Amino acid sequence: MSRRDLVPVGLLAIVLFVGSRLSARFLDAPYLLDTLNLYVEAGLLATGMTFVIVCGEIDLSVASTTVLVACVVSKFLGPETNPVVLVAMSVAIGSLLGLVNGALVTIGRVPSFLATLATMATYRGVAQAWLGPFSAKWPVMKGLDRAHLGNSPVPWPPVIWLLVAGAAGLVLHRTVFGRQVAAVGTNAIASRFSGLPVERTQLAVFALSGAMAGLAAVFLGSRLGVVRHDLGRGLELDAITAVVVGGTSILGGQGSMAGTVAALLLVAAAKTAMGVAGVKPEVQVTVVGVLLVLAVLAGNMAGLARRKAPTQA
Amino acid sequence: MTVLVVVAATARDPRFLSPQTLDSVLLWLPVLLVVALGQMPVIVTKGIDISVGSTVGLVAFSVGLIGKVNPSLPVPVLFASGLALGALLGSLNAVLVAIAKVPPVVTTIGTLTAFRGMAFLVAQGKQIDTNNVATALTDLGRNGVHLGPITVNWLLWLAFIPGALLAWVLARSAIGRTVYAVGGNPVAAALRGMDVKRILFSVYIWSGACAGLAGVLYLGRYGFVSAASAGVNLELNAIAAVVVGGVPVSGGSGSVLGVLAGCVLLAVVNVGLSVLGIAADWQLLAYGAVVMAALLVDAVGRRAKESSVVAA
Amino acid sequence: MLRTLIVAGAIVGILAAGCGPAPADKPTSETPGGAGSKLRIVFVPKSAGNPYFAEVSKGLEKAAKELGATVETQAPTTADATSQVTTIKDAVQRGCDLLVISANAPDTLNDVLDEARKKGVTVVTVDSDITGNETHRDASVLPVDQEKVGPALVESLASLTGSEGEFAILSAATDAPNQNKWIAGMKETLKNPKYSKLKLVDTVYGDDEMQKSTTEMEALLTKYPNLRAVVSPTSVGMGAAAQVLETSGRYPGGPKANGTGIVLTGLATPNQLKKAVEKGVVTKFHLWSPAEMGEIAAHLGSMLHSKKVTADVGKTFDVPGMGTKTFVDKGVVYVGPLTTFDKSNIANFDF
Numbered sequence: 001m002s003r004r005d006l007v008p009v010g011l012l013a014i015v016l017f018v019g020s021r022l023s024a025r026f027l028d029a030p031y032l033l034d035t036l037n038l039y040v041e042a043g044l045l046a047t048g049m050t051f052v053i054v055c056g057e058i059d060l061s062v063a064s065t066t067v068l069v070a071c072v073v074s075k076f077l078g079p080e081t082n083p084v085v086l087v088a089m090s091v092a093i094g095s096l097l098g099l100v101n102g103a104l105v106t107i108g109r110v111p112s113f114l115a116t117l118a119t120m121a122t123y124r125g126v127a128q129a130w131l132g133p134f135s136a137k138w139p140v141m142k143g144l145d146r147a148h149l150g151n152s153p154v155p156w157p158p159v160i161w162l163l164v165a166g167a168a169g170l171v172l173h174r175t176v177f178g179r180q181v182a183a184v185g186t187n188a189i190a191s192r193f194s195g196l197p198v199e200r201t202q203l204a205v206f207a208l209s210g211a212m213a214g215l216a217a218v219f220l221g222s223r224l225g226v227v228r229h230d231l232g233r234g235l236e237l238d239a240i241t242a243v244v245v246g247g248t249s250i251l252g253g254q255g256s257m258a259g260t261v262a263a264l265l266l267v268a269a270a271k272t273a274m275g276v277a278g279v280k281p282e283v284q285v286t287v288v289g290v291l292l293v294l295a296v297l298a299g300n301m302a303g304l305a306r307r308k309a310p311t312q313a
Numbered sequence: 314m315t316v317l318v319v320v321a322a323t324a325r326d327p328r329f330l331s332p333q334t335l336d337s338v339l340l341w342l343p344v345l346l347v348v349a350l351g352q353m354p355v356i357v358t359k360g361i362d363i364s365v366g367s368t369v370g371l372v373a374f375s376v377g378l379i380g381k382v383n384p385s386l387p388v389p390v391l392f393a394s395g396l397a398l399g400a401l402l403g404s405l406n407a408v409l410v411a412i413a414k415v416p417p418v419v420t421t422i423g424t425l426t427a428f429r430g431m432a433f434l435v436a437q438g439k440q441i442d443t444n445n446v447a448t449a450l451t452d453l454g455r456n457g458v459h460l461g462p463i464t465v466n467w468l469l470w471l472a473f474i475p476g477a478l479l480a481w482v483l484a485r486s487a488i489g490r491t492v493y494a495v496g497g498n499p500v501a502a503a504l505r506g507m508d509v510k511r512i513l514f515s516v517y518i519w520s521g522a523c524a525g526l527a528g529v530l531y532l533g534r535y536g537f538v539s540a541a542s543a544g545v546n547l548e549l550n551a552i553a554a555v556v557v558g559g560v561p562v563s564g565g566s567g568s569v570l571g572v573l574a575g576c577v578l579l580a581v582v583n584v585g586l587s588v589l590g591i592a593a594d595w596q597l598l599a600y601g602a603v604v605m606a607a608l609l610v611d612a613v614g615r616r617a618k619e620s621s622v623v624a625a
Numbered sequence: 626m627l628r629t630l631i632v633a634g635a636i637v638g639i640l641a642a643g644c645g646p647a648p649a650d651k652p653t654s655e656t657p658g659g660a661g662s663k664l665r666i667v668f669v670p671k672s673a674g675n676p677y678f679a680e681v682s683k684g685l686e687k688a689a690k691e692l693g694a695t696v697e698t699q700a701p702t703t704a705d706a707t708s709q710v711t712t713i714k715d716a717v718q719r720g721c722d723l724l725v726i727s728a729n730a731p732d733t734l735n736d737v738l739d740e741a742r743k744k745g746v747t748v749v750t751v752d753s754d755i756t757g758n759e760t761h762r763d764a765s766v767l768p769v770d771q772e773k774v775g776p777a778l779v780e781s782l783a784s785l786t787g788s789e790g791e792f793a794i795l796s797a798a799t800d801a802p803n804q805n806k807w808i809a810g811m812k813e814t815l816k817n818p819k820y821s822k823l824k825l826v827d828t829v830y831g832d833d834e835m836q837k838s839t840t841e842m843e844a845l846l847t848k849y850p851n852l853r854a855v856v857s858p859t860s861v862g863m864g865a866a867a868q869v870l871e872t873s874g875r876y877p878g879g880p881k882a883n884g885t886g887i888v889l890t891g892l893a894t895p896n897q898l899k900k901a902v903e904k905g906v907v908t909k910f911h912l913w914s915p916a917e918m919g920e921i922a923a924h925l926g927s928m929l930h931s932k933k934v935t936a937d938v939g940k941t942f943d944v945p946g947m948g949t950k951t952f953v954d955k956g957v958v959y960v961g962p963l964t965t966f967d968k969s970n971i972a973n974f975d976f
Contacts (some may be wrong), residue, residue, distance in 0.1 A: 003588075013521065023719060025718050025719055025720065026718075031718050034714075036559040038710065038711055040716070058418055058419075060418075065425075067344070072499075090544070104608065107611035107612075108608065108609060109561055109563075109612060109615065109616075110562055110608050110612055111359070111563075113361055114361070114552070114556070114608065115560050115608065117361075117363075117549070117552065117604075118601060118604040118605045118607070118608055119601070120601075121549055121597055121598075121600055121601030121604065122598065122602060122604075122605055123601075124597060124599030124601075125596075125598025125599070125600070125601040125602070126598055128594050128595075128597055128598065129594050129597075130597045131960070132594045132799065132800075133799045133800025134505035134800065135706075135730065135731075135732050139902060158694060222734075223736075224706075224707065224710075224733050225732070225733075225735065225736070226732045226733055228705075228706050228730060228733070229363025229594075230705040230706055231705065231706055231707050232707060233703055233705055233708075234426075234703070237422060237426060238712070240419070240422065244419065245462065250415070250416050250419050251416065271711070272715065275711060275715030275716075275719075276715050276718050276719045276721060277717075277719070278697060278699070280433075280464045280673070280699065280700070281639070281673065281699065281700065281701050281702050281708070281711075281712060282429075282430050282433035282434065282673050282700070282702045283430060283434070285426050285430055285702050286427050286429075286431065286434075287424060288423070288426065289422070289423040289424065289426030289427040289430065290427055292419065292423045293409060293415060293419070293420060293421070293423035293424070293427075296415045296416070296419050296420075296711075297409065297413050297415055300413055300414050300415060326848075327845055328848055329847075331842065331847055333846055333847040333873070334843075334844075334847050335874070336843075337840065337843040337844070337847070340843075340872070341840065405693075429702070430702075432674075433673050433674055433702065436673075436674045437671065437680075438674060438675070438676065438678070438679040438698075438700075439676055439679065440674065440675070440676050440897075442896045442897045442899070443864065443867075443897060443899075443900045443901065444896060444897075444899040444900040445654075445867065445899075448900075451868075454872060455871065455872045533870065534839075535835045535836070535839065535865070536834050536866070536868060537861075537864050537865075537897065538835075538862075539674055539675065539835070540673070540674035541672050541673060541674040541675065541702075541703075541704070542833075542834050542835065543835070545834075583840060584840060584843070584844065587829070587840045587841050587843070587844035588844040588847055588848060590827070590829070590844075590848075593798075593799060593830045593832055593837070594799065
C-alpha cells in the first residue's frame, strides 16, 4: 500500500469512529459483514472501473450492463444451473457489451462519457423492453448455496470480490498490460507514437469493465433470487466515487486498486453508518455525490493530479 | 429524419397527422428545447452537463413553493427567480469545471445527485399541486397564438427567447467565436490569448440558467411537481437532441437551428410512441437507440470527412 | 494531506449535520401497556416525495401517539425493487419492532423481510402487498375491498355519462397490481347488460409520471375523436388528465366540448384536483383515506407484535375510533369504503 492508499483507509477509520458515536448499534461485526454483501456488486463494478479510469476513459453503462446480463441469463438458463456455466455466460455477455462500448470509443471515436451514456440508456432499455414489468427467476446455482465461509459469519460474496480485486490489482500494477493502460491514460497520442496498441488497450479495458459487470450480475441475481429491469440504478455512481476517492486520477494515467477497495469500504461504511443513525436516504445519496466531487476537487487542489487541458473529460 | 418519422407514423395510423397531435408536440417542446439550448454550448466546448434534469426538478419545485407561499407574486418574478436559481446552481458546476478543473462528467454526475437530494429536502415529502400554481402561469400553456387549427402556446414563444439569444451570440459576437474556438482546440485558443476559463465558466452558468427557465416552464406546463420525478432523465433527452441536431461530439461547431430540429424530432418520436400505442416499456430503448444512431451517424460522417481530407 | 483533511472534514461535517441522535437511542420516558419499552415503528414507503405516503405517515403518527410508540419514515430515493432492501436492513439494525412497508416489487424483499422477522420484527404491508409472497409478512392493510373498486368506478362513470359512450382508462405502471385488479374489476362489471352501451376503447399507462401521463392523455384525445369519458384510478394520472382537458377545452361545457364533452373520474388525492373541481373540469372522483390506512396499520401491528391478535381469516380486532376490522384471506385487512369528492366537500380535505 502506498501513502495515497492510506487516505481512504484513514477516512474509513474516521467513519467507523463517527458511526459508532452516532449509534451504538453500528459497530456490530456480523451486521457489518452482512451489509457488505450489498456492496459486492458496486465493488466489482469499481474494480473494472479502475482500469477504465486509469486508461483515461469512463464507463457510465456498468449498472445497465449488470441488469441486462442478469435478464439475459435468467431468460436463457433453466431454474437450476451449473455454476460454472452461469458465471462463464454472465462474464461473456458482460464482456461483449463492454466491447460494444469499446468499439464506440475506439472505432467510432465517440467520447466515452457520451458513448456509455447512450449505452446506459440502451442496455437498460433492452432489459425493460424484454422483461417488461415482470420479474424473472434467477437460476439456482447447484452446490453453491452456502452463504458463509465455513461456520464463520463471513459471507462468501465479499471474499470473492476481494480475491478478484486482488488479482485485478496484480494485473494493473505488475503486468505489461497494466503499464500499457496507464501509459495510454497518461497520453494516448504519445503512446501511439511509441508503438503501443492504444485501441486494443482501450477495447480491453471496456471489455474488462463489462466482464466485471457480468460477474456482478451473478451476485445481484443470487442475492435477490429474481431480477427486474429496474435493479441497481445509480450503482455507477458508487463505483466511480470509490475509484476516484481511492486516489485514481480522474484524468487517467495513475491509480490504485487497493485505494479503490478501501474507498468502496469507505462508501459502504459511510452509507451504513448514516442508515443506522436514521439519516434519510435522500441525504445519503447527496452525501455520496458531494463526496465524489470533493474527492476530485481535493485531488486537484493538492496538485496531485497532473495538469491537463481542462476541457477533457 | 423528422419528416421520415412523421410519414412512417402517419402511414401506421392516419390519426397521427392531426392538429391535436401537433398541439401535443408543441406543448412537449418548450421544456426540452430550453434545456437543450443550454446544453448545446457546453457540448460545443467538449463538455457535458448531466445535472440539468435535477436542476429542472429543483427549480420547478422551489419556484412552485415560492408561488405557493406568495400567491400574489407576478409571473415575471417567478421567471426571474427560476432563472436566478438555475444560474446559481449552474455557477456551482462552472466553478468546479472552469476553476477547480474537475472534469465535467464527474462534476455534473455529482451535482445531479446533489441537486436531486436538495429537491427532496426542499419538498419535505410534499408536492406542488395545480391549486398551488398561479393561473396566469399555467395559462401560458393553455393559450397562445392561433395559426389556423393549431395553437402555438406562449411557453414555446418564451422558449424561443433563449434560442434567439444563443443564435445571435454564437453567430455575431466575439464570445460566440470564442466558444467555437475553445471547442475546436482549447490549447490553440488559449495561445491566441482567449480566456478559456471565462468561456467555460459562462457556458455552465448558461446551461444552469436555461435549466432554471425550463423548470418554470415545467411548472407552467404541468402545474404539478413531484421532487422524485420532475425532470428525471431530461438530461438524456437534451443531450440526445443536441447530438441528433448535428452538434458534433468532437466539439467546435453546431447550430441552434440544428438543436431545434433535434428537439422537434424527439418530441415527435415521444408523442408518436403514445399515439401509436407503443408500450411504455419500449420508450427508454427508443431514446437510447435514437442517441446511439445519432452518435454513429456523427462518427461515420467524421471518418468520411477525415479520409477525404487525407485523400486531398 | 490537504486532500485528507478536506474529505475528512466534509464527511464528519456532513455526518454530524445530517443526523441528530437516532430516535431509537433516545431514553424512553413512558412505558404504556406494561411493555418494557416503547414500540418502535419504521415506515418504508415506495419512494420519497410522495404526499400520498406522507398522509399514511400522518395516520401512523396519530396512532403512535395513542400507543405511546415512536414512528420514523425512511423513504428510498427511487421507487425501484432493490432500494428498499438497504433501508430495511439499516432500520432493523437501528432497532425496530414494527416494520410498515409499501412494497415496490412483490418478490425482491423475501429474504430481507424473513431476516427482520427472525429478529422479532413484525412486518405489515400497507397499500401494496407482496402478492404471491404473503408468507414473508405478518399482515397487510390494503385500501379498500379490491373487489369493490372496479364496480364503484363503473358506477361513477355511468352516473356521469348516462351509461353511454366510448371511454378509456389512464392507469399508472403496467405492473401495478392494485391498478390491474381494479381494471379487471371494471371489465367484469361492464359485462352487466345495464352498461352495454359503455364501451372501453383503450387502456394506456402513464407510469405515475406527469409528463408521461400528459402525453398519453393527449394521445387518447387524438386517437378517439368520439371519446366520451376517461377513468384514471391514480392521482398523477387524474391530475394530468384534468390538465389536458382544461388545456384542450374539451371538458363538459368547455370551449371545445363539441356537445357533451369528455368527463373524467377516477381515484386521486383531493389537493391535486381542487382547481379542476372548482372550474367544473371534473365533477367528482373518489379515494379512500390513506391516513386511516396508516392508523390501522399501526394499531394492528402493535397488536400482532404483542400477540394480542393473530392474522387468521375471519378473526377480528378493534381499532380505536374506527370500529371492528376483519381479516379476509391471507392476513389482509381493508380500510373502508371510498370517499367521494365533489364541489360540496373538497374544500374540507387537505392532502
